[in-house]
Amino acid sequence: MSKYSFLDDYSEGCHPNILQALVDTNMSQQTAYGNDDYCRQAKDLIREHLCTDDTPIYFIAGGTLANLIIIASALRAHESVIAVSSGHIELRETGAIEATGHKIITVPPVDGKLTVEAVESALTSNSHFPHMTRPRMVYISNATETGTVYTKAELQALSAVCRSNNLLLLLDGARLASALTADINDLTLQDIAALTDIFWVGGTKVGALLGEAVVIPNPQLAIDFDFHIKQRGALLAKGRVLGLQFLELFKNDLLFELARSANESAQKLAKAATDNGFQLAATTESNQIFLILPNSLIEHLQERFEFYIWEKVDDKSSVIRLVTSWATDESQVQLFIEAMAAANEAA
Amino acid sequence: MSKYSFLDDYSEGCHPNILQALVDTNMSQQTAYGNDDYCRQAKDLIREHLCTDDTPIYFIAGGTLANLIIIASALRAHESVIAVSSGHIELRETGAIEATGHKIITVPPVDGKLTVEAVESALTSNSHFPHMTRPRMVYISNATETGTVYTKAELQALSAVCRSNNLLLLLDGARLASALTADINDLTLQDIAALTDIFWVGGTKVGALLGEAVVIPNPQLAIDFDFHIKQRGALLAKGRVLGLQFLELFKNDLLFELARSANESAQKLAKAATDNGFQLAATTESNQIFLILPNSLIEHLQERFEFYIWEKVDDKSSVIRLVTSWATDESQVQLFIEAMAAANEAA
Amino acid sequence: MSKYSFLDDYSEGCHPNILQALVDTNMSQQTAYGNDDYCRQAKDLIREHLCTDDTPIYFIAGGTLANLIIIASALRAHESVIAVSSGHIELRETGAIEATGHKIITVPPVDGKLTVEAVESALTSNSHFPHMTRPRMVYISNATETGTVYTKAELQALSAVCRSNNLLLLLDGARLASALTADINDLTLQDIAALTDIFWVGGTKVGALLGEAVVIPNPQLAIDFDFHIKQRGALLAKGRVLGLQFLELFKNDLLFELARSANESAQKLAKAATDNGFQLAATTESNQIFLILPNSLIEHLQERFEFYIWEKVDDKSSVIRLVTSWATDESQVQLFIEAMAAANEAA
Amino acid sequence: MSKYSFLDDYSEGCHPNILQALVDTNMSQQTAYGNDDYCRQAKDLIREHLCTDDTPIYFIAGGTLANLIIIASALRAHESVIAVSSGHIELRETGAIEATGHKIITVPPVDGKLTVEAVESALTSNSHFPHMTRPRMVYISNATETGTVYTKAELQALSAVCRSNNLLLLLDGARLASALTADINDLTLQDIAALTDIFWVGGTKVGALLGEAVVIPNPQLAIDFDFHIKQRGALLAKGRVLGLQFLELFKNDLLFELARSANESAQKLAKAATDNGFQLAATTESNQIFLILPNSLIEHLQERFEFYIWEKVDDKSSVIRLVTSWATDESQVQLFIEAMAAANEAA
Secondary structure, eight states, X not given: OOOEEOSOSOSSOOOHHHHHHHHHHTTOOOOSTTOSHHHHHXXXXXXXXXXOSOOOEEEESOHHHHHHHHHHHHOOTTEEEEEETTOHHHHSSTTHHHHTTOOEEEEXXXXXXXXXXXXXXXXXXXXXXXXXXXXXXEEEESSOTTSOOOOHHHHHHHHHHHHHTTOEEEEEETTHHHHHTSTTOOOOHHHHHHHOSEEEEEOGGGTOSSOEEEEOOSHHHHTTHHHHHHHXXXXXXXXXXXXXXXXXXXXXXXXXXXXXXXXXXXXXXXXXHHHTTOEESSOOOSSEEEEEEEHHHHHHHHTTEEOEEEEEOSSSEEEEEEEOOTTOOHHHHHHHHHHHHHHHHHO | OOOEEOSOSOSSOOOHHHHHHHHHHTTOOOOSTTOSHHHHHHHHHHHHHHTOXXXXXXEESOXXXXXXXXXXXXXXXXXXXXXXXXXXXXXXSTTHHHHTTOOEEEEOOBTTBOOHHHHHHHHHHTOSTTSSOEEEEEEEESSXXXXXXXXXXXXXXXXXXXXXXXXXXXXXXXXXXXXXXXXXXXXXHHHHHHHOSEEEEEOGGGTOXXXXXXXXXXXXXXXXXXXXXXXXXXXXXXXXXXXXXHHHHHGGGHHHHHHHHHHHHXXXXXXXXXXXXXXXXXXXXXXEEXXXXXXXXXXXXXXXEEOEEEEEOSSSEEEEEEEOOTTOOHHHHHHHHHHHHHHHHHO | OOOEEOSOSOSSOOOHHHHHHHHHHTTOOOOSTTXXXXXXXXXXXXXXXHTOSOOOXXXXXXXXXXXXXXXXXXXXXXXXXXXXXXXXXXHSSTTHHHHTTOOEEEEOOBTTBOOXXXXXXXXXXXXXXXXXXXXXXXXXXXXXXXXXXXXXXXXXXXXXXHHHTTOEEEEEETTHHHHHTSTTOOOOHHHHHHHOSEEEEXXXXXXXXXXXXXXXXXXXXXXXXXXXXXXXXXXXXXXXXXXXXXXXXXXXXXXXXXXXXXXXXXXXXXXXXXHXXXXXXXXXXXXXXXXXXXXXXXXXXXXXXXXXXXXXOSSSXXXXXXXXXXXXXXXXXXXXXXHHHHHHHHO | OOOEEOSOSOSSOOOHHHHHHHHHHTTOOOOXXXXXXXXXXXXXXXXXXXXXXXXXEEEESOHHHHHXXXXXXXXXXXXXXXXXXXXXXXXXXXXXXXXTTOOEEEEOOBTTBOOHHHHHHHHHHTOSTTSSOEEEEEEEESSOTTSXXXXXXXXXXXXXXXXXXXXXXXXXXXXXXXXXXXXXXXXXHHHHHHHOSEEEEEOGGGTOSSOEEEEOOSHHHHTTHHHHHHHTTOOOXXXXXXXXXXXXXXXXXXXXXXXXXHHHHHHHHHHHHHHXXXXXXXXXXXXXXXXXEEHHHHHHHHTTEEOEEEEEOSSSEEEEEEEOOTTOOHHHHXXXXXXXXXXXXXX
């Protein structure tokens, strides 16, 4: 019997609605390169959430690709991006941003998040012009790389510091659906469009086979954006594959429903952990859970489950990371909880 | 009633076998980033064609992405690529190669193909070192951008001139299945692996939703290749989507069967054209047909069909391009042929 | 006895006035990075020629460096440059422009020059957006790489086609002094500032040790230009070395006097050639002479002179290139002329 | 009366020997692009210090240009450089390295220096391949950006950790002459060639008008290095200007004599400061002095001298930086010392 994986939120294929739509539309002839009916309809559905008719939207096959296209399109060669040192573009993209010629200026995160103070400090320490790059963009992720979620007040403050310092604000939304359905969230997609210059809504981690939707509220950043999609190799011949998925995900807000379900599984696991006397290494705000467990229990759990051992706490315990998703099997969550409870009783 | 399109070979979704495989495997949990069972199995199937156990193979979501990753990975900053002026990397990739820092040296094609003489001429006229880049790679497409196909003798000669001049040979196989099933073809996948340093087999144009398989016979070029896939944003979280499609395409040589079918449709159209007294603007070798038709007939055909008007011949006639595919509806081919026949009779 | 060289216009050191200025100012303490008194004074002198008070001017140590900084600063990643196929950026800069990420679109030259028709043709054949780069800049050299010179009418026409097509016009003036003192010239520095967006006046080939002055009439292109100078490694700590040289070159128009002298030497050589019955392979407009000479005479001349054999004409004769300069020794010119006369008499 | 500047070591022109050599050789015709007699002779002189006949050496007009050429030439696109966060390539080159596509991995300095532990830590935290770049080069400066100097033991240890981890070692020698003549130095040029893969000896800060000599002990890194010099715009037509200066600087070890003199001036200032009861903010090891002075004294000194106020210590005192050089006027050093003594007596 193989193990059940809580390793990530992209271990399965896609939501059944998407599969069905692929089947239903398969032999329809469509214009290539994203000029098909499904892309058009998906964009309209997304724009309903933004309460606009014409915000430019593009679909791109992956997050690193989206980030590098956005940054390469938006910045002149001497301009740089401010990000937290735990940011995806800094830590997990193999120098993709630098490969387009741009420096990333890193600052320490607070709870995984970028703060106004950190932006101001980056501006101060990067002002010896022209011997330093000109900071021109701020990059944040929501949810963050450690699963925390920005509040409206936090995003408003970041947006304000950006606007008063001529900085563009980019929001990486690989797990945006998860953030927007978190218990502590008070932001809407419309807020995000109002407060950022460009952002993207991830599909891959919330039930799509692949695909992210780049939304460009700042019209200046939309100029010739499609050239950059093509130049970086991201213009799919069958763009319909991306459009169709976002059409399904935004139909009846399926995307948010799936994210909410993932968050609820995370809350169950987090609550069960504390109920059984185990500590959380970080507050569970979206679909990532960081638990401190005894090593003996970890070894026991590893017989039936896959998950990351995040870091050592002391000789007897470690932090593990669990990720829940749209596809999480609730019976497996239950088994995991029972194993924690049994361990607690035995102790 | 909407028109039937002969515009390209990527207007439909995917072959039903692929759809079925997506359905069948959907909820299976798989390791991310191309380390899944389907990628592994697909690579093994492809290697059977190469008669090797270990040739490195990677799946990438598009042709421009494949080309830019290969070139950026293989070349040092001062090295350049020789290609025909009609080559895809020169004409249809929005400067993707230059965006990675590399110059393309162009030479005139002969029947869409690169010749040994052209390679030698490029070497001669790019030898004023160090004031010129060092030519280090040769890029060809098979089938070419105009649908012609390399013979074994031609590829052997190109391979030889490359090897004797320390040039790497890259073959862009966006339509390789179509080339290898052309009537005049005498090459096998194994030949191609023996004669090139790196090549890719396109999936998008022969029934996949997306995906190209990069094969690296030259082990030097495989070193750290995966870093470049990630750096250019092409490492899909759900790499299974690519692996699964190639698994289906190479099962029972479906890929070649589909390409052969497309070629046969092309031959039917070409033969019917000449049978009815119309000229071909180029020999039909794979799945592209270039016909010279009277403008009046073209206008008539446009009422029911979509296709590109390639270029003007004279005041009364033009070249049109038709592309057939795995999905081509034979009844529509028949209707097109009947329209030509009717026009012929009327004339 | 060593041979006298007509190989190029940068075989000697610098004009004595520059040497003297280096000696005179040597121990003066000056602010670094181009913020010294000499740079300031040199810019003011140049601006007098432009009849402006504030046109931005920067000094850069070489021509390739100037070209790559200008292009990298001015263009977005998807934008490209139109140039003749014989252009310096295409043929003699080791892919420097591509190394900054930009494609060069080449068109055939007419007498070494770019024509309006060629620009229009490049625009037409590069309009399949977004699959092609967006042409955004036009690059010309005056004098051209083959020594020809643009007339005012020609430059006005190029300027007009650029402005009506949203193209920036860059003029590479490595030999601009030579062009502006050519017999057929009817342009002034002020004209050039009015008709281009950015241009540079070469110092290296007209008596400086090194240095080119970049002039930016289009204020949009001056924004943050200094960052690009630094980013590409061209911000000299002792910027005074460049400023001082341009100060001397522009004092009493020394630069133009030197260029005129070089042109006169060229005219003498050209006239003597035709007087003695030899043909010119191109009209001598500036300081390059392309002569067709019998191979026997060439061999004889090679005993005392160095020059390039440009190309074979037939079995008995070849084109040679002579370059004159500010430093050309008139007695050597005389000896060369005498050798031609003697050969003519002997024939 | 203008102020005397201790701002930097590049405020004056060049050493008189260099001026004289420029005068003496001015009208000699020389081959262009660094193939002149002076470059050849200068390389031979440098090689005497290395006790080799053939180590490749190239002259480049500036430090940032040298660093970016070296890194762009040595690394594949996915490879990165480890440096201290105070390193010149990280802090003072306007993203020049990133503009060539490469990431810099920063670690905290210890006394301005890179430690073995920091290298090992960078390797550990950059090992999540292929989602991270591959660290392939280590960058250090000697003297460091804060004037400290590596001992032989320290450089040996760094060299060893590099070699055992397949890392190339690059030493930025903008102030190498100053380091090698420091009191605590126990390294020779030959040691540096043995322990690094590539390094450069700065000329600009030790009496040249401009110029740095890149030495390449690792033959692998010399392959096609000249193409990169040209591609990045650093191939001076009159390469003689660089060669001649290094010829003079290495004749009778003038370079080291000048650096020693600068160091001695620094020691005088440092000793006088402590003799008069003022504290040093850092040990004075080469030609930079970091003094803590009362703000009132600083204001007084500013009437006659220019220097940087480095940072605030408390409400009453600040750190100032003084830089001495080959050109430092000893009478001005004396005046500065007297001002400190007077302030001490008055206190």
